[in-house]
Amino acid sequence: MSSSIVSDRLSFAWADGTVVLDGLDAAFPTGRTGLIGVNGSGKSTLLKLIAGELAPLSGSVSVAGEVGYLPQNLPLDAGRTVAGLLGIADQRDALLAIERGEASEENFATVGDGWDVEERARAELDRLGLGHVDLDRTVGTLSGGEAVMVGLAALFLRGPDVLLLDEPTNNLDLDARHRLYAAVESWPGVLVVVSHDRALLELVDNVADLTGGAIRMYGGNLSDYEQMLAAEQETAERMVRVAEADVRRQKREWEEAQVKLARRVRYGNKMYAQKREPKIIMQERKRQAQVAAGKHRNMHADKLAEARDRLAEAEQVVRDDAAIRIELPETAVPAGRTVLTVTGLRTASGTVVEELVVRGPERIALLGPNGSGKTTFLRSLVGELEPVEGSVTVSVPGVRYLPQRLDLLEDSLSVVDNVRRFAPSASANAIRARLARFLFRGTRADQPAGTLSGGERFRAVLASLLSAEPPPQLLLLDEPTNNLDLASVRQLAQALEAYRGAFVVVSHDLPFLESAGITRWLSLDREGRLSQK
Structure with missing residues (x-):
């Protein structure tokens, strides 16, 4: 079965009651997906929920296959070795022990099928531009970018079915970024990456836009997404203009109706005052006029309220571009x-x-x-x-x-x-x-x-x-x-x-x-x- 990620009415809130996700439904297809959204929309939280790092408040998230997760801030033990960060320290120690003649059953069990684990690790490091990094080097001596790339190498060594990356290009220099781009392009399974890196987002197959607590999936890369979004926004803005015109028309008709009703009331009062018809007939006409006026007034008020509701709905579809405008x-x-x-x-x-x-x-x-x-x-x-x-x-x-x-x-x-x-x-x-x-x-x-x-x-x-x-x-x-x-x-x-x-x-x-x-x-x-x- 094709690897996939599905969230069903997924909700999460922090201990202080701050709601991050509320009833989120989403499905991530096979291929590379860029997860985007404004800061604070819940992107990193969603990755942690998928990875099992956090437990949902309600709802569920299911993943078909093994998950590999690279967080935005990689937790590092400065005294740990590169081999330990790669997850091969035990196998490597067992291999070295066997080479020294310590051919115990425990060492062979630890090695398992990983007789070439050191060679594969070095090849992965070299692919990511870390061929100069020794496996016995401590993590504390690595730069931030080197630590991130070693973390990526560890994931690539494991080869999980689903790979989750949270802002992986932060702290990476240009050479490291290009190596990461190549690795992402060659990834065979499901990949979800949270990033603001435009070059990286141009490599994805789909863009998942997390806005207003909901995810909308767009086929294509970032440029395709921006073109589709621009078309959507143009349509939404046109609908706002239509709704605004309707509100103005309904308001004008309501005002005109008010003027007509006021004229009728004045005319009725004049006729009643002049007593040109029997009193009982005049009172009935006055009552009927009041009933008709009330219906007329309510009809126009309802139409105006409906027009305003349509305008509010249309405005909700239009995104706030949140452009800052300053002069300095x-x-x-x-x-x-x-x-x-x-x-x-x-x-x-x-x-x-x-x-x-x-x-x-x-x-x-x-x-x-x-x-x-x-x-x-x-x-x-x-x-x-x-x-x-x-x-x-x-x-x-x-x-x-x-x-x-x-x-x-x-x-x-x-x-x-x-x-x-x-x-x-x-x-x-x-x-x-x-x-x-x-x-x-x-x-x-x-x-x-x-x-x-x-x-x-x-x-x-x-x-x-x-x-x-x-x-x-x-x-x-x-x-x-x-x-x-x-x-x-x-x-x-x-x-x-x-x-x-x-x-x-x-x-x-x-x-x-x-x-x-x-x-x-x-x-x-x-x-x-x-x-x-």
């Missing part, structure tokens, strides 16, 4: 003005930069393999780390750093109060006006930062950085698209488009970098030396 003229840097100068720099991680000058509103991408020192370099530029040698001179009044962890906010403070920390002299109205452009309107701006979803937190951090005093004319961004949904990545690109200062961004997300309008590409090699691409 105060961040502008004149062309040719020196923003940053680096001379003879050597950082604690061994990064060496002989000379780097950033002028005007340059948009610089910094690439390089995992472990080459990109984060240390950024932290040295912003003054968080002292260089071992050389100097860094920032020649503009405002410089801000966005770390990977998005840990700039105080969880106990509201969004408004967090922005006020960065802009203490701004008025409350000015802060709220700025936050509205970042989609924090009304009471949303008063939410404690600790209650925000990933996408909301990202927008709050952006609002804080870009509202800072003095206005930032140099931004340093470290892997800003990690853990962001597609909508948040688009919002970041919108913010950078409005930004008029210089920025240096570390990222392996090429589609994002291309949308950010990069003007210069720099690269650190494995030895930490900077060069221009």
